[in-house]
Every structure is written in structure tokens, then in C-alpha cells.
Amino acid sequence: MKAIRRFTVRPVLPQPLGPLAELAGNLRWSWHPRTRDLFTALDPDLWESSGRDPVRLLGAVSPARLAEAARDESYVRRLTEAVDDLREYVTGSRWYQERDAEGRDRLGPELPRAVAYFSPEFGITAALPQYSGGLGILAGDHLKAASDLGVPLIGVGLLYRHGYFRQSLSRDAWQQEHYPVLDPNELPVSLLRESDGTPALVSLALPGGRELRAHVWQAQVGRVPLLMLDSDVEENDPGERDVTDRLYGGGSEHRLLQEMLLGIGGVRAVRTYCRLTGHPEPEVFHTNEGHAGFLGLERIHELAVQAVDFDTALEAVRAGTVFTTHTPVPAGIDRFDRELVARHFGPDAELPRIDVGDILRLGMETHQGGEPNVFNMAVMGLRLGSRANGVSTLHGAVSREMFAGLWPGFDAEEVPIASITNGVHAPTWVAPEVFRLGARQIGERRTEHALSVGGAPGGDDRWDAVADIQDADIWELRRTLRAQLVHEARRRLHESWRQRGAATAELGWIDEVLDPDVLTIGFARRVPSYKRLTLMLRDRDRLMELLRHPDRPVQIVVAGKAHPADDGGKRLIQELVRFTDDPRVRRHIVFLPDYGMAMAQKLYPGCDVWLNNPLRPLEACGTSGMKAALNGCLNLSVLDGWWDEWFEPDFGWAIPTADGAATDDDRRDELEAAALYDLLERRVAPRFYEQGPGGLPDRWIEMVRRTLTRLGPKVLAGRMVREYVEKLYVPAARAHRVLDATAAGELAAWKARVRAGWPRVAVDHVEASATGAVAELGATLSLRVRVRLGELTPDDVEVQVLAGRVDPEDHIADVSPVPLKSTGGPDGEGRLVYEGPLALDRTGPFGYTVRILPSHRLLASGAELGLVAVPSEATGEEAGVLMR
Template sequence: MGRIPLLLLDSDIEENDLGERGVTDRLYGGGSEHRLLQEMLLGIGGVRAVRTYCELTGHVAPEVFHTNEGHAGFLGLERIAELRSQGLDFDAALEAVRAGTVFTTHTPVPAGIDRFDRELVARHFGPHAELPNMEVDRILRLGMESYPGGEPNLFNMAVMGLRLAQRANGVSVLHGQVSREMFAGLWPGFDSEEVPITSVTNGVHAPTWVAPEVYRLGARQIGAQRAEEALSVGDSDRWDSVADIADQDIWELRRSLRELLVLEVRERLRASWRQRGAGAAELGWIDGVLDPDVLTIGFARRVPSYKRLTLMLRDRDRLMSLLLHPERPVQIVVAGKAHPADDGGKRLIQELVRFADDPRVRHRIVFLPDYGMAMAQKLYPGCDIWLNNPLRPLEACGTSGMKAALNGCLNLSVLDGWWDEWFQPDFGWSIPTADGAGTDPERRDAIEAAALYDLLEQRITTSFYDRGRGGLPDRWIDMVRRTLSLLGPKVLAGRMVREYVERLYTPAAHAHRAMDAESARALAGWKARVRAAWHAVTVDHVETSVTATTAQLGTTLGLRVRVGLGGLKPEDVEVQAVSGRVDEEDRITDAAAVALKPVGVPDGDGRWVYEGPLTLDRTGPFGYTVRILPGHRLLASGAELGLVAVPSEELAGAAGLLMR
């Protein structure tokens, strides 16, 4: 990062007509067609820009294309069109493109995905449109929601992204799980756990977000070069050196950062009130806003309704008592922006501003408009607590808390996004969620707001204000130290990029290299043959050498399975025994799959016999089943085609071993 060219596309140039010049005139708004044109420019124009750049500079052409959300998704169509001009048919070109494409979904809510009417897409990709040699019906089939629960007339950019990519991921472990459930319809017959969407948790660029004061303290401890390396590579040994920093130094650092934030807030607040029409004589009270010795809570992000900006206002009297507590007060700095089209988000901001304008508390809670990077770079380091209270599991990742943690700010958050996988009581707090509150949003918000107040009153403020023998808050400083040493290496962009390279980019590059024109044609033909024959693929009989009454832990049972392959050959499929724990509904969970091997030749009915061992390697309820998947060396996953054959209910009931 930093050595790779960044190409920026702008349609506002003299050669374009007025309509074309307006394509890049805004980020949000403009309607569906405007958005579609933007995404055509980004995807199709982006590939052409990259190709032109490589030709002009001699830069090596990319092997792997990575699309974030569906915004650049049409790049797959441009690459298919390129390959078609080189002699490949659509299906073979699709396989070649998929091999070298990675897709990342960033939203856990369907409303966050771009979807267009099929007629609009058909018009812009028709015979006389941008890609004239591409059959419009094939393009539409890539993005249509042609699965149970989908809208059959909508073209979904995320669906197209998944169909155009052989590898896909969400942006946190929890978001990966949500995404597998969200898009399970694309892989019918598979449990959501096996949907081929993995996860790579987001990271943040430490050199941008670590305050200079924090960096200088680290450099003084371990040296400037090692401190710089720690911010980039995430070497935990370097972050562990935080343990050697004196408590007094950490506490003085935290106070100085808080004081810088107080000065920044006062300056911005004064400017904001002047824009609202206040005169200088009315603003003397701003000199008393915030206190560098008071526990400071930060909340700054976009303001969609699911992030619940105003949850803290649920019980205003209780919040006011926290703000004005005579011995353990808190102060809150809020900043954010609403989507231009999000009227609900705008109303939330207005509600918070009205509360923050109350003369009784305006020295303890402020809202800062025009939230941006310059403000954030002061806000993250200067806060003691970073608050995040979204509706779980609607936060895909949420990187603001990562930026705060890099500066020794402690997180107070619902277990959502990245916090769900990395939270430990040693360095932050988890806001309990009202998962059992049903669908009543009022009751849910009331329960979770009460839990938030309880944490602040009973645990957080006491940890901050209680002093040890040396006059310092020992428990708090220990949590700051653990935040830096344990979270620091994890939240880095360097860690994230390394995971993308190792788990997604490198396998995609190898797949791209293996997918020459001949291999692409062969794979496309094989898939067509397998799909045509799959209706006749069956599991006909399962028998085992061990019964439920004789099964014991450590026993290895022999499986013998008779299958019909419907004209396919053993090299076209993989027959598996799938085993694992059984839940209360007799469903296999935490499953492991073992491949069985064909024995001999098919019988007179064309049935094949497969055999293999299965070890009972765990205690408790245990079960197994048998299934058949397509098998090919160029598939990234056995679920890739969305095809699976399993025993009938009668056969499964007779053959599946259940040991309790």
C-alpha cells in the first residue's frame, strides 16, 4: 500500500456531453439510473483505465480483481467481453473471469445493496448499448434474484458479484456468518455454514490514526524504527513492550490527549454556534465546555437508524445524572453525518442536538457537525471510552472503535462486528443485547439502554475515578495497556491485507494461472454436463458395520454406500460421509466431511459402490449422513455449483447412526 497506483475516474471533462459529465457529480442521490451509470463507469471504465495504464507504463497487468460490494461489479462483464473478443464463448469466459475474482460484501442488510429493475439494466446492456456483443439475457441471469425469497424482477449487484467471483468474504467473523445466511439461496441444499463465503476482518491504517503523542511514547520505549514497524506489520512482540511503560507515563499521555480534544471541541463548537447565528457575546459559556479531567465518551460515525445514535437518550434523567454526577461525572462528544436521503437519520441528529443545547448539560455533551477525518484524528485519541450500540448483527465490522483502540481508548460496545470476535473483559465492556425481547423495538431499546447506564454507573466510572496507592487509577491504566498490546496488532490494515493475500488473492492468482482458454472451455463444458445429469444422481443404500447399540468413543465403523451417478463418472463427483454432533432437533452441527472411495465397477443397474472408514471421535450425541457433490480440480469449493444429492428421508432415518 502506497506503492500501488491509484486511478481516479471523472466524467466531467470537455469531450463529454452534459449528461455524461453529470455521472460523477455526487456520491449519493440522483436516482437508480444515475447510480447504475456510476457503477458502469466504475466497473467497465475501471478495467479499461487499468488496461490503458498498463499499456502506457509497462506495468504488469493484474491477475486478480477484487470488487468491494457490487459497486465495481460490472468489471466482470467487461472482462468477459474482452475474452469473448479473443474467441471464448460466454460460459468459458465466465469461468476464466471467476477464477481471478474476489468479492467482498460489506453490508448485513438487504437494504444496503444496490438493486435495479431488470428493464433498466436490459436497456443499458442491450444490443446497441455499452457491451453490444454480450447477450443481455446472460447478463441479467448473473444478477437476478432467482432463488426462494428473492424478487424475480430485481437485478442485485451483490448477487452478480457472488456469481462472478470464485471467492467471497464478509468483513468480520460474525458478518461472514450473517452473509452466509443472507445469501444461502444461491447455494440450495447446503446449510448456511457451508455457503462458500469466508471472512476477513477489516483493519485500519495505523500511521493515519495513531496520534503523534502516542507514537512518540512508543518510540521512546522501543525506538523509532521498531515503533514504525509495529504500526505496519503488527508484530505482537513490539506491541507487548507497552507492558514496560510506566503507569504515570500512560496516565499523563491519556490526560494530555483529552486536553487536546477539549480545546478542539471548544473551537469547533464556537464555529458551529456562529454558523447558527449566535454572536460572540453569547458564547462565553463555551470556554467551560468539557473538562480535561472528566471521563470522556466518544460516539462518531454515519447515522443510519440501526446504529442508534439516540439510545443514550432513552432515559434522559438517568443520563443527566451521569453527566452531572458530583464525584464521577462523564462527558460525551458526538459527531456524525446522515445519508442525504436518510430523513430518519437526520431526525436522530436533530433530537440529540436539542438535548445537547440544554443549558443544564451543554458543558457535558456536545454534537459536532461536519464530521470528517480531521476531526476524527483528534476525537479518537482524546476519548477514554468509545461507544458503539448498533442493533446486533447489523454492524458488518465497524472500524471506528479500532482507531480509538490504537490510541488507548477503551471500547464499550454491543457484541457486533469486530468486537464480537475480539472482545475480552481485560480491555473493554460488552453491552448486553436483548435477544430474547422478541420483535418489539421499544422494549429491546429500553433493555439495552438500561444495561448501558448500569455499566457506566457501576463499573466504568468507578474504574476511571477510583485511585490506588500512587494516586492513579490502576485498573483503568491496566486496561489501556492491554488494549494497546492485545488489540493493537489485530486491528491493523497490515494484518488485514496479509490475510487477503494469503487466503484469497494468492489462491485466486493460482486459479487464474490454471484457467487458460482450453481449461476454461473444458470446465464450462463439464459444469453443463454435470448440471444436465444431476437430477439422476442418487444415494440409494447406506449400511455400516456398527450399530447405535455397539458404538463407542474411538470406534471406527465401515461405511458401504450404493449410489447412482446418472451417467456421470466417479471422477465427476465426490461421495462424502458427513458426521458431527447432533443438536436437539437431530441436525448435525460442527460437521466434518470424509471422502469415500469407489469400489470395483458399476453393477448391472449402473450403480456404484463406495466405501470408507468413519471414526467416532467425539462424545455426546453423534450422527452421520452421506451426500454426493460435484468434484473437479478447478472448483474452489464443493458447494460452488449449488448441487448436492442426499439420501431420501426414509433412507436417512434408517441409515444415520445416532449415538448419545
């Protein structure tokens, strides 16, 4: 008979084991080996069967075993040390607290008091399955690294009752989705409660007088609280209860409600949390992708309630907002019908004090090719954030091109979208065996610090110490990790075939799948078409030769999920799995269903080579290869995402691309697959199997060593979060403090005046005279520019000269704008004169031009307003002159 209600009865721990509850309640255990060892020691088999989840473990371990552990003096002593270590970790000074802000104050007066970090998904641990892929794992690593560094972050997301789907395969290799129900009472989370003990509630007004209510669950990620909103509340109608049912599920309105709850409800949850706990209110709000963009509207509405007008509130909110885009293609951006958005805002729904027209304008696609009836969440994120970034150097450039239409008149390289390359949280992703080898070399504490905080690449002796590890120890480590992967792959493959309907009697061959002494390649990620899961199948005969080579065989482990609505991705999985089912190759290449964090933590360390072959430049970053690298795995990848900026032949290989405009998609795949086969056959496999005088693959081991010493410090999430603090959070906090209601009103009024007067701003004439008869290196041009400013004043603008080398189309590269100086009042025709020198500091084709930009001390960048005035063709003979 089915129970009408399910709940977990928590055990009563013996007094000496009481601290176990404290350790289980803080997700630091997910990346802290000594804490995990305590739970493992209670019952190793139960630890594995409980999914390595301390909450489930403590709910299932027998009272007799708990009593036995309570009498074990050694165990209790280790437990006391672990809980003392946790308490010191969450309260002691770390990098953020010790940062000396330019020598003025040890606490750093420019550091934000708190940062709110919003994301639709967070991958913290497999025990809290609230993630689907790279975006969520990145968000989880961001929180963990912020905790390690002591950054006062508050994470904000949604709690999905079904999480993301579990994947299996049908007999004919078609992806099957399963959505197990998650009970928050069985998860490592707690309900945020009011002072009287009742659950805290946030609510949103919906059209027709309805209301969307949500509880707030809190997970403690080291020092960082993660707040997750849950709409499965009894007071809600059935439709509203299902808003947080599935990650990325439902239709357009369902997604809109999820994103309204995340952004608007998330801000309200943060306010509630700070009120109840005394946590400092955030000065900076960081939206991780456009899904959480409505948080800016809620903050504008907070000011509107205080009678602040929309334009002033917009400037105040923008100042402290950071927006990170992860999407290299327009199709990956959330876009809603404008009428749907309009229906959910205004007097009869949410944010009644903001005019709906103002809201719609924030998401309007005004760039060329934009659709007038679409509300674009990324566009709104850029307009509501004074600072924005992509997640690798290449992705930053792609993003500037993609969104350049929002800043008309500016070249793409001047679009105000910066780059901070993603990193990964090494303590989460480094295998215990790798950690122990490092601890043996430099000590446990120094190893922990090197992995969590890190240092400058090439200048950190903790990472350089890898150079002293013996070749034999590195090779034995790699063999151990490979053997563990082989064991895990066989176990998962057996389980998958049983789910597909196979009988045990026909699965004996699985015991011979993979070989711990064979070169092992890993490929695991989501399965959209641009990641090209099946590129390796382009020439199946050649792939078979590689897999079955008599002297230098290769084996491949593949995993990945297609979105439930992506039949194209499912067909790719089916095609690959059918190939892996072929008896001729099934011992050499396997597909493992249900890719997730638990699998990844075995897969990354166990591979020798990590393969990535997306269509360049459609991979924003691609952090899986970083996690593999931290375990001594070499990368074999297209030069895309992070590999484009950090690739070196010393620690990996670059797959040549055929991305010229004249190459069609089919031909491109053919050429790049051939390049992949060539690399594997001629360079990768020979190096792996080539033995030196001592019987070891010396050159391969050296590549592993260089991967760890030179690439390792770069790929750390600690490095990434430090960059966010220094490049984005500190400037945003500074701007937030400066732009109070008065300053924000001043800036809003100035922008309105500049926009109104800009049509009458023009470059009227440009003259140049040289110090010599010819343009020689070291000569100087004297520039004289006459401009018209209309109703604007010289204080409202900056007149600049831009100079540098020019390409065959006369485009100036590597521009460094130099301001010109006003020489006095207007002439008889109302024109102002600006002058300045221009040094000819490089040889070759050279050119210059001039322009006028709005200028104000409170602007985040000169391109912020998207306004620029440049010379017309008739401005003067010397305007834009080219010299060769």
C-alpha cells in the same frame, strides 16, 4: 465580478526546495510524521488554514518564506533526508518482495504480479475528500497498508467533483448539506496522459448512440497508484458530465451509470495505465462491495472480442476475482430494475458481444423471497467471483445466512463466503503523541514498523514494550490527548453555533464546555437507524445523572452524518442535538457537525471510552473502535462486528443484548439502554476515578496497556492485507494462471454436463454396521452407500459422509466431511457402491448423513455449483442415524 474559470497558479520553488513538490505529490505525507513536519515548518498557521494540504500550502506560502527556507541548511538537510526516505520506500523491498513462497523462490512465484482493487470511495486524507464513511476509509487504509507491505496494488475509483457533502446544522438542529466544488487541479492528483501529452480517455457506449467519456486522474498513495475516473469532460453532454458529480447521489439510472463507469471504465483505465507506464497487468481483480461488480462483465467482454464463448470466459474471469461484501442487511445492497440494466447493455449500448440475457442472469435473485424483476449487484459479485469474504467473523456468518439461497441444499455454514476481519492503518490514526511515546521506548524505526507491518499478537516485542512504559507517562499522555479534544470540540462547537445564527455574545458558555480531567466517551459514525445514535437518550434523567455526577461525572462527544435522503436519520440527529442544547447538560455532552477524517484524527485519541451500540448483528465490522483502541481508548460496545470476536474484559466492556425473538424493538432498546447505563455507572466510571496508592487510576491504566499490547497488533490493516494476500489473492492468482482458455473451456463444458445430468444423481441406499453391539466412544461404523450417477462418472463426483454432534433438531454441528471410496463398477441396476469407516470419536448425541457433490480439480469449493444429492427418507434404516 465572478470569474468564468478558476485555476491554481503553482509556485516556482527555489532549487533547494524542489523535492517539496515530490513529497507533496505522494500521499504518503498523510501518514508520515517527518514529512508533514517539513510542510508545517514552512508556515504553521498557513498549514492549519490550508486544511493540512501540502498542495494548497505550497500554492499560498509567500516567495519570501520559500527563499528563507531555501537558505536554512538544517531545513534543506531534513528535506533531502525525507525525499531519500520516500524514494527508498517506493522502490525498496518490503514484506511482499521478501516473502519466501514455501522456500522455493525468494520472490514468491505464487504471488500475483499485480492486484486491481476497485471501490466506489477512498478515504486517504481529508485533502482528497472522496469518501462518505467506513467503506471508503477501509478502502483507503487497504491501499496504505498494501503500500507499506509492498503489495503491487492498483486502486480504482471515481473522482467526484462535489465529493461527499459538508454538514452543518440549522437553528432548529436540522442537518444541512453543502456540496463544495472540487477542482482536481487543486487536489493532490495528476492527469493520466497519453505519450503525446493529451489526456487519456476511457469511454462507454450509452443507449441511443450517446457516449460517456472520462478522464483518469492519478493519486499516488505511497507505492500504490489510485486511478479515479472523472466524467466532467468537455466532450460529454451535460447529463454525462454530471455522472461523477456526487458520491451516492442521484436516482437509479444515475447510480447505474456511476457503477458502470467504475466497473467497466475502471478496467479500461487499468489497461490504459498499464500500457502507458509498463505496470504489470493485474492477475487478480478485487471488488470492494458490489458497486464495482460490472468489472467482471468488462473482462468477459475482453475475452468475447477474442472469440471466447460466454461460459468459458465466465470461468476464466471468475478464477481471478475476489468479492468482499460489507453489507449485513439486504436493504444495503444496490439493486436495479432489470429493464433499466437491459437497456444499457447489448448491441445498441455497452458490451455488445455479450447476450443481455446472460448479463441479467448473473444478477438474478433466485433465492427464496428474491424479486424476479430486480438486478442485484451483490448477487452478481458473488457469481462473478470465485472467492468471497465478509469483514469480520460474525459478518461472515451473517453473510452466509443472507446469501445461502444461492447455494440451495447446503447449510449456511458451508456457503463459500469466508471472513477476513477489517483492520485500520495505524500510522494514519495513531496520534503523534502516541507515536512519540512509542519511539521513545523502542526507537522511531521500530515503532513505524510495528504500526505499519505489525507482527503476531502477543508475540511481538515491539508491542510488548508498551508494558515497560511508566504508569505516569501513560496517564499524562491520556490527559494531553483529552485536553486536545476539549480544545478542538470548543472550537468546532463555536463555529457550529455561529452557523446556526447565534451571536458571539451568547456563546461565552462554550469556553467551559467539557473538562480535560473528566471521563470522556466518544460516539461517531454514520447515522442509519440500526446504529442507534439516540439509544443513550432512552432514559434522559438517568443520563443527566451520569453527566452531572458530583464525584464521577461523564462527558460525551458525538458526531455523525445522515444520508441526505434519510429524513429518519436527520430526525435522530435533531433529537440528540436538541438534548445537547439544554443548558443543564450542554457543558457535558456535545454534537460536532461535519464528521470527517480531520475531526476523527482528534476525536479517537482524545476519548477514554469508545461507545458503539448497534442492533446486533447489523454492524459488519465497525472499525472506528479499532482506531480509538490504537490510541489507548477502551471500547464499550455491543458484541457485534470485530468486537464480537476480540472482546476481552481486560481491555473493555460488552453491552448485554436482548435480541431474542420474543423481544420487540422498543423493549429491546429499553433493556439495552438500561444495561449501558448500568455499565457506565457501576463499572466504567468507578474504574476511571479509582486511584491507587500512587494517586493514579492503576487499574484503568492497566486496561489501556493491555488494549495496546494485546489488541493493537490484531486491529492493524497490515494484518488484514497480509490475510488477503495469503488467503485470497494467492489462490486467485493461482487459479487465474491455471484457467487459461483451454482449461476454462474444459471446466465450463464439465459444469454444463454436470448440471444437465444432476437430476438423475441420487443416494439409493445407506447401510452401517458397528464393530460392537453398542455405539461406544472409540467404536467404528462401516458405511456402505449405493448411489446412482446417471450419465455422470465417479470422476465427476465425491461421495461424502458428514458426522458429528447433533442438536435437539438433529442438525449436525461442526461438520468435517470425509470422502468415501468407490469399490468397483456398477451393479446390475447401474448403481455404484462406496464404502468407508466412520469413527465414533465423541460422546453424546451423535449423527451422520451422506451426500454426493460435484468434484473437479478446478473448482474453488465443493459448493460452487450449488448442487448436492442427499438421502431420501426411504434410503435406508441407518441413513442419518442418531446415537445417544
